[in-house]
Amino acid sequence: MPGFATTTGGVLLILAILLPVAGLTASLALGGRRAEWIALTLAPVGVLIALAIATNVLASGAPVVYIVGGFAPPLGIALRADGFSAIMLLTTAAIISAACFFARSGFATPKGEPEARAPFTFWTLIQGLFAALNIVFLSGDLFNLFVALELLTFAAVPIVCLDGRPETLVAALRYLLFALFGSVFYLLGVGLIYGAYGTLDILLLAARVKPEPAVYAAAGLMTAGLLAKTALFPLYLWLPPAHANAPAAGSAVLSALVVKAPFFLLVRLWFDVLPKLPSETAMALLAALGSAAILVGSVLALRQQRLKLLIAYSTVAQIGYLFLMFPLALGGGAWSMDAWIGGVMQTLSHAFAKAGMFMAAGLAAQSLGHDRIKDLGGLGRAMPMTVFALGIGGLSLMGLPPSGGFAAKWLLLTASAEAGQWVWVAVILAGGLLAGGYVYRILAPALSGEPAALNSAPARSREAIALALTLVALLLGFAPQSFFSLIEIGRLPVVGP
Amino acid sequence: MNALGAVDLGLALLVLAIAGWTIAAREAFAAIVGYVAYGLLLSIVWARLFAVDVAMTEAAIGGGVTGVLLISAAARLRQAQTAEDERPTLPLRLMAAALSALAAIALGAVILSLPEPGPSLAPLAAKNLAATGVGNPITAVLIAFRSFDTLLEKVVLLLAIIGVWSLAPDRYWGGAPIAPRAARPVGALTFLAQLVAPIGVVVGVHMVWVGADEPGGAFQGGAILAAMWMIVMMARLSEAPPVGAPWLRAALVAGPAVFLIAGASGAVTSGAFFALPQAFAKPLILIIEAFMTLSIAVTLPMLVAGPPRRAPL
Numbered sequence: 059m060p061g062f063a064t065t066t067g068g069v070l071l072i073l074a075i076l077l078p079v080a081g082l083t084a085s086l087a088l089g090g091r092r093a094e095w096i097a098l099t100l101a102p103v104g105v106l107i108a109l110a111i112a113t114n115v116l117a118s119g120a121p122v123v124y125i126v127g128g129f130a131p132p133l134g135i136a137l138r139a140d141g142f143s144a145i146m147l148l149t150t151a152a153i154i155s156a157a158c159f160f161a162r163s164g165f166a167t168p169k170g171e172p173e174a175r176a177p178f179t180f181w182t183l184i185q186g187l188f189a190a191l192n193i194v195f196l197s198g199d200l201f202n203l204f205v206a207l208e209l210l211t212f213a214a215v216p217i218v219c220l221d222g223r224p225e226t227l228v229a230a231l232r233y234l235l236f237a238l239f240g241s242v243f244y245l246l247g248v249g250l251i252y253g254a255y256g257t258l259d260i261l262l263l264a265a266r267v268k269p270e271p272a273v274y275a276a277a278g279l280m281t282a283g284l285l286a287k288t289a290l291f292p293l294y295l296w297l298p299p300a301h302a303n304a305p306a307a308g309s310a311v312l313s314a315l316v317v318k319a320p321f322f323l324l325v326r327l328w329f330d331v332l333p334k335l336p337s338e339t340a341m342a343l344l345a346a347l348g349s350a351a352i353l354v355g356s357v358l359a360l361r362q363q364r365l366k367l368l369i370a371y372s373t374v375a376q377i378g379y380l381f382l383m384f385p386l387a388l389g390g391g392a393w394s395m396d397a398w399i400g401g402v403m404q405t406l407s408h409a410f411a412k413a414g415m416f417m418a419a420g421l422a423a424q425s426l427g428h429d430r431i432k433d434l435g436g437l438g439r440a441m442p443m444t445v446f447a448l449g450i451g452g453l454s455l456m457g458l459p460p461s462g463g464f465a466a467k468w469l470l471l472t473a474s475a476e477a478g479q480w481v482w483v484a485v486i487l488a489g490g491l492l493a494g495g496y497v498y499r500i501l502a503p504a505l506s507g508e509p510a511a512l513n514s515a516p517a518r519s520r521e522a523i524a525l526a527l528t529l530v531a532l533l534l535g536f537a538p539q540s541f542f543s544l545i546e547i548g549r550l551p552v553v554g555p
Numbered sequence: 556m557n558a559l560g561a562v563d564l565g566l567a568l569l570v571l572a573i574a575g576w577t578i579a580a581r582e583a584f585a586a587i588v589g590y591v592a593y594g595l596l597l598s599i600v601w602a603r604l605f606a607v608d609v610a611m612t613e614a615a616i617g618g619g620v621t622g623v624l625l626i627s628a629a630a631r632l633r634q635a636q637t638a639e640d641e642r643p644t645l646p647l648r649l650m651a652a653a654l655s656a657l658a659a660i661a662l663g664a665v666i667l668s669l670p671e672p673g674p675s676l677a678p679l680a681a682k683n684l685a686a687t688g689v690g691n692p693i694t695a696v697l698i699a700f701r702s703f704d705t706l707l708e709k710v711v712l713l714l715a716i717i718g719v720w721s722l723a724p725d726r727y728w729g730g731a732p733i734a735p736r737a738a739r740p741v742g743a744l745t746f747l748a749q750l751v752a753p754i755g756v757v758v759g760v761h762m763v764w765v766g767a768d769e770p771g772g773a774f775q776g777g778a779i780l781a782a783m784w785m786i787v788m789m790a791r792l793s794e795a796p797p798v799g800a801p802w803l804r805a806a807l808v809a810g811p812a813v814f815l816i817a818g819a820s821g822a823v824t825s826g827a828f829f830a831l832p833q834a835f836a837k838p839l840i841l842i843i844e845a846f847m848t849l850s851i852a853v854t855l856p857m858l859v860a861g862p863p864r865r866a867p868l
Contacts, residue, residue: 064827069822069828072828076815076818076819076828079706079707079710079811079815080815082710082713082714083710083713083808083811083812083815084808084812086713086717086804086807086808087804087805087807087808087812088804089799089804124828125827126702126703126827126828126829127699127700127702127703127821127827127828127829127830127831128825128826128827128829128830129683129699129700132676132679133676133679133680133683133700134700134701135701135703135704172729172799173728173729173799174725174728175720175721175723175725175728176721176725178717178728179717179718179720179721182717183714183717183718186710186713186714186717189710193707201701201704202701202703202704202707205704205707205708205711206707208708208711209707209710209711209714212711212714212715212718213714215718216717216718216721216722219721219722220721222722222724222725227722246662250665250666250669253666253669253673254669254670254673254674255674256673256674256675256676257674257676270668271664271665271668272665272668272669275661275662275665
């Protein structure tokens with residue numbers, strides 16, 4: 059039976075998880091500069107492993123599987139990488155590596171000290187995040203995924219308050235409360251599912267699940283918990299202060315990757331665990347919340363006075379687009395593959411664009427000594443590469459061609475039109491206009507006036523990392539055919555209406 | 556209704572009453588005391604359901620360690636309290652209560668709808684018990700069938716420690732935390748610590764040792780050892796070590812590190828990460844449990860001790 063035996067290349071899956079775990083453990087034991095060196099070495103190795111996994115999935119045309127401990131489900135745990143997993147692993151490894159190299163100058167252990175608080179915390183926790191994200195994308199077991207969510211929470215929250223100002227502590231605490239609330243709801247749902255079917259394996263559950271009260275309750279609880287963690291409207295209140303207060307490298311990883319993990323699990327839940335559940339109403343509700351997120355998040359982004367908060371509110375809006383995919387891709391219509399690719403493309407292009415933009419915003423704030431939007435005048439002349447990164451990232455957020463954001467929004471738009479669900483068409487168009495507005499609010503002052511006076515010149519290498527990430531978001535608009543073949547691999551056949 | 560049935564009914568009512576009291580309590584300390592009592596009662600409930608391992612874990616972690624953590628948190632909050640009492644308005648509280656009651660009723664109805672007897676993996680676990688060499692199926696699940704989960708849960712504890720330490724002021728980094736303790740040595744407390752700690756250490760180690768075949772194991776034993784160290788620190792017989800101490804770091808990572816090495820060796824000897832070679836399964840499990848116990852016994856008191864609060868020497 060496919061999915062219950064280790065396949066070729068399966069060992070790569072466990073390595074993708076255990077290497078950052080080992081790195082974290084060694085970094086805690088050895089401490090100081092060695093933590094930094096371990097993180098900087100293992101992150102690029104993670105990119106190689108992710109590439110190898112993607113190659114294997116593409117070559118075999120089917121999910122790559124690893125049976126942990128040789129105990130097959132339902133007794134043990136299986137790791138499975140389908141196309142979506144593979145592309146998320148690759149995105150994660152690339153952005154974590156970029157964040158690590160970007161963070162070097164900010165989190166160097168001072169000379170003459172064996173170890174310092176912020177560097178030690180950052181270099182250990184970033185490896186914790188890496189491990190947790192990889193488990194989320196690979197695990198085929200609902201309880202194992204709960205442990206991954208816990209790892210993710212405990213690695214992400216301290217990064218928010220890394221610089222220790224009181225307002226960052228408040229933001230971190232609020233984030234922690236939302237995240238724990240989400241975990242409890244998710245775990246309650248997992249308990250109900252185990253009580254009903256006696257297994258936690260996603261493939262086994264997909265075959266056994268029937269529409270009955272326990273499943274509806276579990277689906278509701280798990281969805282609510284994951285929505286709180288992914289900050290979908292109206293549960294987004296924690297996100298802007300948390301993402302705006304973290305150090306730039308941290309904000310990049312939090313906004314690009316960490317909020318995508320619970321979204322990925324929602325996709326797993328509805329597409330892979332519960333495809334047999336009649337879900338039209340629930341999916342329409344998710345997309346309605348997504349639409350509200352797009353409109354409210356964009357309007358709030360338009361009203362912000364600080365650059366990092368504007369970018370954080372734009373994350374609230376961009377997450378909304380991800381949820382338009384649910385009613386369109388799950389329906390089994392001719393348009394469902396378009397919607398699926400659009401949703402995946404939005405996940406990726408937002409990840410790269412937002413990571414680059416948060417880094418660029420961090421560089422601007424560091425060099426100017428503030429991030430007030432009205433005082434960004436002359437930034438374009440003083441730091442052209444940084445402003446270029448903000449512009450390219452903004453292009454993808456608006457959904458203008460040629461960019462990954464354009465491809466994503468175009469696919470979602472055409473899928474909505476084909477499905478006759480015109481309300482989403484209106485939301486996508488309005489969201490694009492509003493995004494244009496808030497990107498204009500950044501670029502208009504930045505591109506005008508005499509060169510701004512900088513407190514310190516930004517490091518060229520750090521500007522280059524920010525720009526490179528946003529360029530990836532742009533290049534996604536030119537993705538080759540093999541990219542599309544990859545992200546279609548392993549989707550369970552969706553039962554038609 | 557026989558005598559045991561009456562005890563069960565009384566127990567259930569008591570659990571509900573204490574839960575209600577914990578929610579209604581206006582003082583943080585009172586609520587925490589209620590919560591600890593609730594945890595201990597719950598562990599009796601687990602024992603009545605013949606889930607002895609769960610009962611011991613609930614008593615040690617749910618009642619014991621969490622209680623100490625909450626009490627020390629409340630003590631710190633009291634020092635900083637600005638005594639502002641923002642009580643939500645009555646309609647808001649009524650709405651929250653109605654929503655909670657509705658959710659509870661719905662959950663109760665759903666749980667009653669579950670199949671009876673529930674589908675279970677217990678027979679499958681029992682059938683595969685021989686492959687692990689241990690006699691306690693719970694230990695087999697934790698250290699063999701789902702050892703991957705157990706390792707990752709240990710890593711969660713490491714992240715928690717890093718998170719707690721990260722709240723220290725920069726100048727104290729590398730220094731020692733100050734565990735919650737009596738303001739000055741108290742004769743009775745010192746005597747208690749000297750009397751209880753040696754016995755507790757023996758009980759904790761015993762619990763890990765028998766855990767292979769009887770109820771017990773690294774979590775429960777480690778939690779008891781942790782409690783003994785906490786008592787010794789509370790009685791001022793010992794100080795929390797500096798967070799940079801190499802032996803402390805080694806003890807914190809010992810469990811996960813040994814687990815990782817044993818897991819990787821499985822890839823060489825048995826063809827899969829975390830697989831155990833049949834001939835050595837039991838000794839390997841005992842070694843893993845021993846180091847896990849050490850890490851748990853050190854991690855929990857350090858979590859209670861909090862971030863470093865002294866400059867390094």
